Every structure is written in C-alpha cells, then in structure tokens.
Amino acid sequence: METYDIVIVGGGPAGLAAAIAAKKAGIDRLLILERDSELGGILNQCIHSGFGLHTFGEELTGPEYADRYIRQVRELNIPCQLQTMVLDISPERVLTVTGREHGLQQIAARAIILAMGCRERPRGALNIPGYRPAGIYSAGTAQRLVNMEGYLPGKEIVILGSGDIGLIMARRMSLEGAHVKVVAEVLPYSGGLKRNIAQCLDDFGIPLKLSHTVIDIDGKERVRGITLAEVDENRRPIPGPEEYIPCDTLLLSVGLLPENELSSSAGVTLDSVTGGPVVTESLLTSVPGVFACGNVLHVHDLVDFVSEEASRAGSNAAAYLQGGEKAEDASVCLVGKKGVRYTVPQLLDVHQMPEQLTVRFRVGQSYRDASLCVWFNDTCFRRIRKRIMAPGEMEQFTLRRADLPADLHTITFTVEEDAK
Amino acid sequence: MTTRTLTCIGCPLGCTLNVALEEGRVVSVSGNTCKKGDDYAHKECVAPARTVTGTVRISGGSLPVCSVKTAQEVPKDKIFEVAAALAEIRASAPVSIGDVLAENVAGTGVSVVATRHVAEKTA
Incomplete structure (x- = not known):
C-alpha cells in the first residue's frame, strides 16, 4: 500500500489552496484526489464574475479564479488523480479509492485534508406534492447544463429559493433567452447576497416573492405549471389566494449541504448545525491527522474565504506532521447562542492558537440595529453594533490571544437586540 | 431634486446607497462604506454598465x-x-x-x- 504524507480529498477551490499551502510548507508526498475530469470543482460552472476581490484585488470569473490555483498546483508539481472517487476513509487514515486510470486502490495517509465541498438540497427534501415530471432541476444542475454542456433546460422558468445560485441562474437563463417568471422564497428574506438581488433580479425585472412557496407541481411527463402560495411566519401555506403559474421548468435553490459521508466513515464528529466536522482552531477534526476546510466544513458565501481557510488547513496539516503528530489540548469551547447559530472553529487550544484567530459564524434571522456580543465565560468581552446582520452573510470576529483570560473555558457569541 | 436608492454591486457587502440627483446629475451619495460605492452610484445613475x-x-x-x-x-x-x-x-x-x-x-x-x-x- 502506497503511503502519502497528505492526501487531499477534492480538487475544488478548498483542495487546491490546501495542497498549495502544504507543499509550500515543505510537504512533498502529497496527492490530490478529484472525481471530476478536471480540477477546479464548482468554479468551472460559475462563469459569472465576482470572484477574487479579496484574494487578487480584481473581479474574476469562476474558471479564471480556479485557473490561478490550478497553475500553481502544476508549477509546484503536486500530483493529482482525476476521475478518481474516494469510496471510504478509515479512522486509521486508509483511503479506498476507485478511478479510471488506477482501478481500485488503497492509499495510506499520515494526514488527510477533507475538501469535498457540498451538495444541493434536492426536491425530495422539500415535501412538494405532485408527480416527478421532467423539468425539475436543482439550480446547480441547470448551471452545469447551460454553462458547460451547452443545453438550455427550459424556456418558461420558475425558481424556488433565493440562494445565490438561484439568483445567478435567474440572470443566466434570462440572458440565454428564457423567461424567468418569478423567484419564490419561503423565508421573509433572501438567503442570497444583496448585490445578486440587484444585478440578477432587479436588472432583469424578475419579481422576488418573499414568504411564498411552491405547494403543487402540475404535469406528469413534463412540468406544466406550479402553484404558488403565501406562507405564514411558521412557513405554513396560507389557504386562499393561490396563484397558478404556467411554466416548463422549476429550478430549486433551497440550500447547500456539506458532503460528509466520507467524514462519517472516518469517524469524524459532525456539528448538527453546520452539517460539517467539529474542528479546532487548526481545522483539525476529532480524528487525529484529519483536517477539514471549505464547504465540507461549513457553507461559505465567498470563495475567497474558502481559499484562505483551506490554505490554513494545508499549512496546519504540514505543521502537524513536522511537529511529531501531537494531539491538541482543545479545552476551550466556542458556542453560538441567542441568534448566533454556530461558530467555526468550535474548539480552541489556547496554547496552539496563532496571535490572532478569525472565528466565522452565521446569525439565524435578519437583524437591524442589533449588537453582536462576545463573552469570555460569563463576562461580556466586546459588544459590536451592527446596522444589519442577515443569515445569508457570514459574520466574523478576530480573537486575539493576548485578550484571553487564563481561566477561559467557553467563548460565547450572541446577538443582543437594542432597546427601541 | 430626485433621490434614488441603489444596492452597490462593487463587492459582496452590498451597501444600500442613497443618491440625490439634480437634472440627471449626481449631487450626493450616502450609505456607501468605500469609494467603490461612490463610483458605482455615479456611474449607475449616468451611464450604467455591466460585464456580461x-x-x-x-x-x-x-x-x-x-x-x-x-x-x-x-x-x-x-x-x-x-x-x-x-x-x-x-x-x-x-x-x-x-x-x-x-x-x-x-x-x-x-x-x-x-x-x-x-x-x-x-x-
């Protein structure tokens, strides 16, 4: 059985950045495993611009952003196996892999970086009644069909869910000559970035119906229409004024789920809120030598943050191997409460942490003029006024090691609504 | 004087911009948190443009x-x-x-x- 120092599972933005950082930190026996026929992951189908503002100071399209990293991987001679699928990872870090070129193999790794990304929530998770006609796609599937395979999935489109992929596809389908009739969102706010509502819906005159959902899909062989209804604050359809909208295609942009089947098989503890591994400040999971980064860890809004996080995973994995594979003493818990849904990382080893550590988290609802509070044990350490916080926009806070008290056991993040 | 409310598309922050216009000319921009917002507001109100x-x-x-x-x-x-x-x-x-x-x-x-x-x- 071949043994590598670090095996990276996934050749998307997270895997690429992690591999580059690990190689630059002095690790030579590296391997990237990618199931698609090319590197770049989801970026290859994200042909719109807006990537890389933080990393490169310019707006790139997805494929261009990916290319910057792919070129580095080539220049650094980092080995990749494409069209290669990881079937299983054991807690002892043995990967069972199948691929076009090498067939079935077992590969041992001293460290593994999980970078499998996420999947779209499917129709089956939504409980929409109706048959299973042709014409129902997840927004990302439609994106791949249009942008890489050259097909237009339909002409008269309804989009359910206002996540960024749905918004981007509303514009894309419009530019390809399709008629996007409406974007419906079950929540009272959009999960997508504000600028995407402006440049993908408003620019094209596409209505966004908040607190609305699809309650029926009409059609047996092909979608013929959908029924839209308003929902109450508990997301239950309000009986009464329903609207039938004729269409041939329904796109679903209803959330992304970190893809952690392999993490589970390796015995990695998952966070029930993020759907991704519980990690320490060095992005180490509960299994020794197994790190995680990117959308498999928690779903990000911006690829720039994925790259930054993944390069930390890469250099931390290198440091872990070079430092004698020592276990961490992550005795401080980070928790989100009262409006803060989760934090990443969830655990902190004060002695191992860098001078400054960025903690990322999301709020559970929209807030206007509220305060974000950071608590060390039971003491409020900082209160930050925020004009707007929304679930669709990831928040962050930078912890400084010098600020942490000696008896620290819990860092809590909360939202406190200001008195009116 | 007329006013327009825009969402800045300069970066993912998506600032809400309030633009005051007089005879089609931008008089003032508020709500932006960086220069990009100011530039965008001027351009969007006078000669809007996009990368396709x-x-x-x-x-x-x-x-x-x-x-x-x-x-x-x-x-x-x-x-x-x-x-x-x-x-x-x-x-x-x-x-x-x-x-x-x-x-x-x-x-x-x-x-x-x-x-x-x-x-x-x-x-």
Whole structure:
C-alpha cells in the first residue's frame, strides 16, 4: 500500500489552496484526489464574475479564479488523480479509492485534508406534492447544463429559493433567452447576497416573492405549471389566494449541504448545525491527522474565504506532521447562542492558537440595529453594533490571544437586540 | 431634486446607497462604506454598465461550449444584444484562457475573451 504524507480529498477551490499551502510548507508526498475530469470543482460552472476581490484585488470569473490555483498546483508539481472517487476513509487514515486510470486502490495517509465541498438540497427534501415530471432541476444542475454542456433546460422558468445560485441562474437563463417568471422564497428574506438581488433580479425585472412557496407541481411527463402560495411566519401555506403559474421548468435553490459521508466513515464528529466536522482552531477534526476546510466544513458565501481557510488547513496539516503528530489540548469551547447559530472553529487550544484567530459564524434571522456580543465565560468581552446582520452573510470576529483570560473555558457569541 | 436608492454591486457587502440627483446629475451619495460605492452610484445613475458573461460554441473541443466575458463593461441597455451576439460566435478548440474570440461585440467596441481552457477532443 502506497503511503502519502497528505492526501487531499477534492480538487475544488478548498483542495487546491490546501495542497498549495502544504507543499509550500515543505510537504512533498502529497496527492490530490478529484472525481471530476478536471480540477477546479464548482468554479468551472460559475462563469459569472465576482470572484477574487479579496484574494487578487480584481473581479474574476469562476474558471479564471480556479485557473490561478490550478497553475500553481502544476508549477509546484503536486500530483493529482482525476476521475478518481474516494469510496471510504478509515479512522486509521486508509483511503479506498476507485478511478479510471488506477482501478481500485488503497492509499495510506499520515494526514488527510477533507475538501469535498457540498451538495444541493434536492426536491425530495422539500415535501412538494405532485408527480416527478421532467423539468425539475436543482439550480446547480441547470448551471452545469447551460454553462458547460451547452443545453438550455427550459424556456418558461420558475425558481424556488433565493440562494445565490438561484439568483445567478435567474440572470443566466434570462440572458440565454428564457423567461424567468418569478423567484419564490419561503423565508421573509433572501438567503442570497444583496448585490445578486440587484444585478440578477432587479436588472432583469424578475419579481422576488418573499414568504411564498411552491405547494403543487402540475404535469406528469413534463412540468406544466406550479402553484404558488403565501406562507405564514411558521412557513405554513396560507389557504386562499393561490396563484397558478404556467411554466416548463422549476429550478430549486433551497440550500447547500456539506458532503460528509466520507467524514462519517472516518469517524469524524459532525456539528448538527453546520452539517460539517467539529474542528479546532487548526481545522483539525476529532480524528487525529484529519483536517477539514471549505464547504465540507461549513457553507461559505465567498470563495475567497474558502481559499484562505483551506490554505490554513494545508499549512496546519504540514505543521502537524513536522511537529511529531501531537494531539491538541482543545479545552476551550466556542458556542453560538441567542441568534448566533454556530461558530467555526468550535474548539480552541489556547496554547496552539496563532496571535490572532478569525472565528466565522452565521446569525439565524435578519437583524437591524442589533449588537453582536462576545463573552469570555460569563463576562461580556466586546459588544459590536451592527446596522444589519442577515443569515445569508457570514459574520466574523478576530480573537486575539493576548485578550484571553487564563481561566477561559467557553467563548460565547450572541446577538443582543437594542432597546427601541 | 430626485433621490434614488441603489444596492452597490462593487463587492459582496452590498451597501444600500442613497443618491440625490439634480437634472440627471449626481449631487450626493450616502450609505456607501468605500469609494467603490461612490463610483458605482455615479456611474449607475449616468451611464450604467455591466460585464456580461456567457458561453460561446466550440467545435472539436472537450466541451461543446467555452465560458467567456466581455473584456470591459458594456452599457446596461446593450446586455441583451451582447448576449444574443455571443450565441452567434463560433470558435474551434483548442481555446486558451484570455483568447479573444470576437471583437467589437454588438457594436460596443468591446472584445469577448475566453475565461477557461478548452482542449481538443480526444478520440
């Protein structure tokens, strides 16, 4: 059985950045495993611009952003196996892999970086009644069909869910000559970035119906229409004024789920809120030598943050191997409460942490003029006024090691609504 | 005096901009948190423009289409004409990232450049 120092599972933005950082930190026996026929992951189908503002100071399209990293991987001679699928990872870090070129193999790794990304929530998770006609796609599937395979999935489109992929596809389908009739969102706010509502819906005159959902899909062989209804604050359809909208295609942009089947098989503890591994400040999971980064860890809004996080995973994995594979003493818990849904990382080893550590988290609802509070044990350490916080926009806070008290056991993040 | 409310598209923050206009000229911009917002508000109210991205048909390639973008922004009211023009462009593999696949698209004076590589199809 071949043994590598670090095996990276996934050749998307997270895997690429992690591999580059690990190689630059002095690790030579590296391997990237990618199931698609090319590197770049989801970026290859994200042909719109807006990537890389933080990393490169310019707006790139997805494929261009990916290319910057792919070129580095080539220049650094980092080995990749494409069209290669990881079937299983054991807690002892043995990967069972199948691929076009090498067939079935077992590969041992001293460290593994999980970078499998996420999947779209499917129709089956939504409980929409109706048959299973042709014409129902997840927004990302439609994106791949249009942008890489050259097909237009339909002409008269309804989009359910206002996540960024749905918004981007509303514009894309419009530019390809399709008629996007409406974007419906079950929540009272959009999960997508504000600028995407402006440049993908408003620019094209596409209505966004908040607190609305699809309650029926009409059609047996092909979608013929959908029924839209308003929902109450508990997301239950309000009986009464329903609207039938004729269409041939329904796109679903209803959330992304970190893809952690392999993490589970390796015995990695998952966070029930993020759907991704519980990690320490060095992005180490509960299994020794197994790190995680990117959308498999928690779903990000911006690829720039994925790259930054993944390069930390890469250099931390290198440091872990070079430092004698020592276990961490992550005795401080980070928790989100009262409006803060989760934090990443969830655990902190004060002695191992860098001078400054960025903690990322999301709020559970929209807030206007509220305060974000950071608590060390039971003491409020900082209160930050925020004009707007929304679930669709990831928040962050930078912890400084010098600020942490000696008896620290819990860092809590909360939202406190200001008195009116 | 008229006012317009815009969402800045300069970065993912998406600031809400309040623009005061007098006879079609921008008098003041508020709500922005950086210079990009100010620039965007001026441009959006006077000569709005966008980068258009899309795909171009490729013959003999590993993929049937290649993703492209306009090398610069084009006037917002030309977006659909540019998109229609992209559908008519034909190119052959191999295509490299940055290759100019068409010039002066839809009379805008702007080129269309490839944003990815498309290798030749292997048998």
